[in-house]
Amino acid sequence: MTNNRKIPKKRNFLYHIHPPSISENVLRPTHTWGLGGSALVLVLMQVITGILLLFVYSSEMSKAYDSIRMLQQEVLFGRLIRNLHHWGANLLIVIVFFHMLRVFFTGAYHNQRNTNWWIGLGLFLCVMISNFTGYLLPMDQLSFWAITICASMFEYIPYVGQPVREMILGGPDISQATLSNFYAIHIALVPVALMILLPFHFWRVRKAGGVVEPVGLNGKDEEKQKKLATVPHLVTREVTAALVLIAGLMIVSVFMNAPLYGQANPGLSPNPTKAPWYFSGLQELLQHFHPFFAVFIIPLFLVLWLTYLPFLKSANSGGGTWFLSANGRKTGIAALCTSLTLIPLMIIADEHASLFLYWFPEISPTVTDGVIPFVLVLAFILFFYGWIKRRFTATTDECIQAICIFLLVTFMVLTIAGIWFRGSGMALCWPWEVSINEIATIKRL
Ligand code: HEM
Ligand code: HEM
Structure with a gap:
């Protein structure tokens, strides 16, 4: 040819x-x-x-x-x-x-x-x-x-x-x-x-x-x-x-x-009662945030963000370059590693020290209590944006991409935690303990 x-x-x-x-x-x-x-x-x-x-x-x-x-x-x-x-x-x-x-x-x-x-x-x-x-x-x-x-x-x-x-x-x-x-x-x-x-x-x-x-x-x-x-x-x-x-x-x-x-x-609910696996991330969020934020504000932000994306003018507007640039790949890896270490630690810490939902543990959480953890998370994201910009002298596009990767990996970690690490009463456990609880309550045919 x-x-x-x-x-x-x-x-x-x-x-x-x-x-x-x-x-x-x-x-x-x-x-x-x-x-x-x-x-x-x-x-x-x-x-x-x-x-x-x-x-x-x-x-x-x-x-x-x-x-x-x-x-x-x-x-x-x-x-x-x-x-x-x-x-x-x-x-x-x-x-x-x-x-x-x-x-x-x-x-x-x-x-x-x-x-x-x-x-x-x-x-x-x-x-x-x-x-x-x-x-x-x-x-x-x-x-x-x-x-x-x-x-x-x-x-x-x-x-x-x-x-x-x-x-x-x-x-x-x-x-x-x-x-x-x-x-x-x-x-x-x-x-x-x-x-x-x-x-x-x-x-x-x-x-x-x-x-x-x-x-x-x-x-x-x-x-x-x-x-x-x-x-x-x-x-x-x-x-x-x-x-x-x-x-x-x-x-x-x-x-x-x-x-x-x-x-x-x-009349007989299984223990744990779990959402389908693709909503496990959402269900896991419910373990950490007030429901108003977990099932309404955060998904709303996500939908608006996904819809808005094509309006963002970027240096890669012609498309075709994976992860924007060599620096884009580096900032992406930094975001991946941050999420992979930070989020599992936060999940475990929250389980034992009630960091998020029970901000004021002595009273039952209200929507106002839920605002504080949510604002703290937003503040962390802004801080992370600034850190990426300074540490890697990254462009705005690269910083936005790093934040997206951080959120994406976080969502995946939450989903994995929800599917394989939540057992009886939605308490944290090992994957093999999850199935024991399920089989104990509902008969598999
Ligand atoms: C994107 C396309 C589709 C998806 C993602 C989808 C997904 C599913 C899922 C997840 C189930 C439950 C399966 C199970 O675990 O038992 C199901 C069941 C079923 N679907 Fe679909 N489906 C699709 C298209 C269709 C179409 C086009 C029809 C018929 C015209 C159909 C008819 C059925 C029926 C009759 C069942 C009940 C049988 C069962 O649960 O095994 N589906 N579908
Ligand atoms: C049932 C679901 C879907 C089917 C069957 C489908 C199929 C396809 C196919 C065959 C192509 C061309 C080649 C390729 O990229 O593989 C394509 C391109 C594309 N798809 Fe999808 N798609 C689906 C869902 C989505 C979703 C969820 C999005 C994003 C939100 C999306 C956005 C795009 C875009 C922007 C292109 C053009 C990409 C380019 O020009 O390089 N698609 N899709």
């Missing part, structure tokens, strides 16, 4: 998604890590396995649990299909999250790509709602109590929290109305939203001239690179990656069963 050889232009449906020719760079796995494509494959898998599940699943409160048991025990490949849907859904969250990080850390959300960032946020919401609503459908102890605990978090949102909670649940508690609402949202509303947003997302990538080009990769600039035909060079690689992903998911689903505990029992 010679440089910039003319690629014959034939009609092909794929050219709606990809340009007819691509530069050599695009073929490198590190270009996007295949994360957006993998997310698409998983969404399609969810739709296919979801439709198959519909043949057996019953959304009547009294029959839902038995329909899942029947599916697992009596339907040919029923357990496999359920496992595929379950593990696929969990993997989707991880992949979409990493896709978001790839976009963020290559600065691929500026200029003409900003719309795609906002569409992406909509897609992320859809994926989370799908997972959350799907979680209730098996109607076992795990799902019933996880949704109960999540719904109770809404109560801390001022004015609208309680009505929104009742609207979602279709009443004060989980009932047939809740299951019907979740079912409709799960199998109709969100899939339709996904089918509208996804083509729009891909069209925007194409409109922006394709995925952001890595800058200065091996010193080659774009003009000097070989041009290759998209079909077969890119497409065969994409299909292979998709098949490998599906095969991996199949293997996991053959050997690992999706959990199904005893039938939901509103």
